[in-house]
Amino acid sequence: MTDRAIVDGMSPPRFSVPLELRAVAITLALGAIGYTLFPEDLAFLTRLISITLLVLSLDLVTGYCGVATLGHAAIYGVSAYVVGNACLAGHSDPLLLLLVGAMAGAVMGLVSGVLVTRFKGLPQLVLSIAVGQLIAALANKLSSLTGGSDGLSGISPGRLFGVYAFDMYGRTGYVFSVAVLMVVFVVLLRIVHSPFGLLCQAIKDDSLRARMIGARVYPRLVLMYGVSGVVGGIGGALNAINTGVVGLDSVGFERSAEALVMLVLGGAGSLWGALIGSIVFQVFEHYVSAANPFHWMTMVGALLIAVVLFAPKGLVSLGGLLAGRTASVLRRRP
Amino acid sequence: MPATRLEVKGLSAGYGPTRVIDHMSFEVLPGGRLSILGRNGVGKTTLLASLMGLTTHHGGRVFLGEADLTDSRASTRARRGLGYVPQTRDIFRSLTVEENLVAGLKDRGREALDEIYVMFPRLAERRRHFGTQLSGGEQQMLSLARTLLGRPSVLLLDEPLEGLAPVICDQIMEIITALASSGEMTIVLVEQQIERALRFADHVMVVERGKAVWSGECSQLRDAPEMVDRLLGVGVH
Secondary structure, three states, X not given: OOXXXXXXXXXXXXXXXXXXXXXXXXXXXXXXXHHHHOOOOHHHHHHHXXXXXHHHHHHHHHHOOOOOOOOOHHHHHHHHHHHHHHHHOOOOOHHHHHHHHHHHHHHHHHHHHHHHOOOOHHHHHHHHHHHHHHHHHHHHHOHHHHOHHHOEOOOOXXXXXXXXXXXXXXXXXHHHHHHHHHHHHHHHHHHHOOHHHHHHHHHHHOHHHHHHOOOOHHHHHHHHHHHHHHHHHHHHHHHHHHHOOEOHHHHOHHHHHHHHHHXXXXXXXXXXXXXXXXXXXXXXXXXXXXXXXXXXXXXHHHHHHHHHHHOOXXXXXXXXHHHHHHHHHHHHOO | OOOOOEEEEEEEEEEOOEEEEEEEEEEEOOOXXXXXXXXXXXXXXXXXXXXXXXXXXXXXXXXXXXXXXXXXOHHHHHHHOEEEEOOOOOOXXXXXXXXXXXXXXXOOOOXXXXXXXXXXXXXXXXXXXXXXXXXXXXXXXXXXXXXXHOOXXXXXXXXXXXXXXXXXXXXXXXXXXXXXXXXXXEEEEEOOOHHHHHHHOOEEEEEEOOEEEEEEEHHHHHOOXXXXXXXHOOOOO
C-alpha cells in the first residue's frame, strides 16, 4: 500500500456533512416532538429555545474557550432591548429584527470580550459579573429606552415573510424559533470544528502551547466572544419577538447564573451538551415548579448534585458512560 | 518559508532573576543542522525556550535572518518562522490527533493535512484518537507534525527521542533527517543520544553550566572519543 493510498483510504474527518444533517434532523425532530406533545404550551417552548441560544452562546466562551463568565445575560438582554426599541420604532420585519438582535449581540459580545478576556480566573469572573451588573443597572435607570422595572412592552412584530402572523397560540413563533435554532446550531457545529474553533479549544487546554504554534490568544478569544454575542443576540431577539415584552430579568444576574447551571448540567464544551442541559433544566423547572411550587428548587438542586456526582462532564457524557459500563459488564460475563 | 539563518548574540536568560543561560553566542546558517549537547541540567532546554521567548530575558539578541526577534512574543516568533517542539511534547489533550493538527493549520487549507499524513502514516491511522490515548512516539510525531504545519524556517527540537523505543527513535530521526536534507529548514537539535545527534548534525555545540564550552564540526567530536568523554562524561561507541 502506498502512502497516497493510506491517505485516500482513510475515513472522513470527524466533522462531515452527515453530522450537519444529523443536527438538522435532531433539531427538527425535537421541534416536532415539542409541537406534538405540548401544543398548548408553545409559548414555553419558544422561550425555551431563546434561552437555549443563550446557553449555546455561553458554551462558546466558557465551554470552548475556558472563559469564566457570570454576566452573559447582558448580551441577551441588551439585544432584546435593542430589538424591542427597533420594533417600537416601526421596523417590524421579524427577519430584520433578528439581524438587529444579532448585530447588537455582536457589539455587546465584542465589548464584553475586550474587557473580560484580558484577565484569567477570579478577576475574569468578577469582571464579567461587573459588566452584567452595570448593564442591569443601566437597564433599570434608562427607563425611556427599557421601560425600567415595568419592562419594555408593546413589541409587535410584523408578519413573517409578509405572510405568517405571530398568532396568539404561538405557532408561527415556535416554527420560526425552531428554524432559527436549527440554522444556528449547524453554523456553530461548523465553527467549533473549524481551525478557528479548534484553536480556541487549544487555548482553553493551554494558552502557552497555543502561543508556541503562533496563535494570537487575545484577539481569538475576543472574536469568539463576538460570535457568542451574535448567538446570544439572536436568542434575545427571539425572546423580544415572541413574548412582545422585555423585562429587567433578561439582563439579570440570575439569568446568567441559570444559563451556567444549564451548561454544566448538559456538559460544557459540547454544543449537544448545551442543548440537552437547557432542555432538561427548563422542562424540569417548568413542570416541577408547577407541581410543587415550594420545593422545586430543592429538587433542581438534587438533580444538579446527582449529575455532578455521577456524570461530572454533564448529561451529554452519560451515553458514553453507560455504553462503557455495559461493555465492561458484558466482558465480565463468562 | 525557506530555510533561514539563526543568530544568537550574547544571549543571557533564565527564570525570573535566576540566570541559566549566560552570554551565549552561536550562528546556524540557512539549511544548517546544529546539535546541542550537554549533561542534564546544563541549560539546553532553557536555551531553546529562550530562543522561543518563553523565559526571562537578561541580555543579548536573537536574529532570524535579518529580523531581530529579541523583544517579540512567542506567538510572533512562531509566525515569523521559529518552530518549537518542546521536550514535553505539548499536545492539546482535549483534541483528537486530527483536531490538534487542524488547530495548527493557520491559513493553510486542509490539503496540508494530507502532506502530513504522508509523512506520518501512523498519525493518519490514529487521527480520531485523543492525545492522551497516544504512545510517547506518537505524541512526539504529533507535536512535530503540528509544528511543521506552521512551515517553520528554523526548527528547534528539544530531546525528541527521550523515552522512546529504538525503533521509534529511528523513525523520528529518519523524518528529521529528511526535513534537513530538503534544505527547507534550519534545524537545531538538543539531544541526549550523542551518537544519533552527531550523525544528524553538521555542527555541534557543547553546553556546560549555561555557557557554550565547545563548538565545531561534528566530525571533530566523532573522531575524538576522548574529547566527548571529557566534555560530556560519556563515550561514543
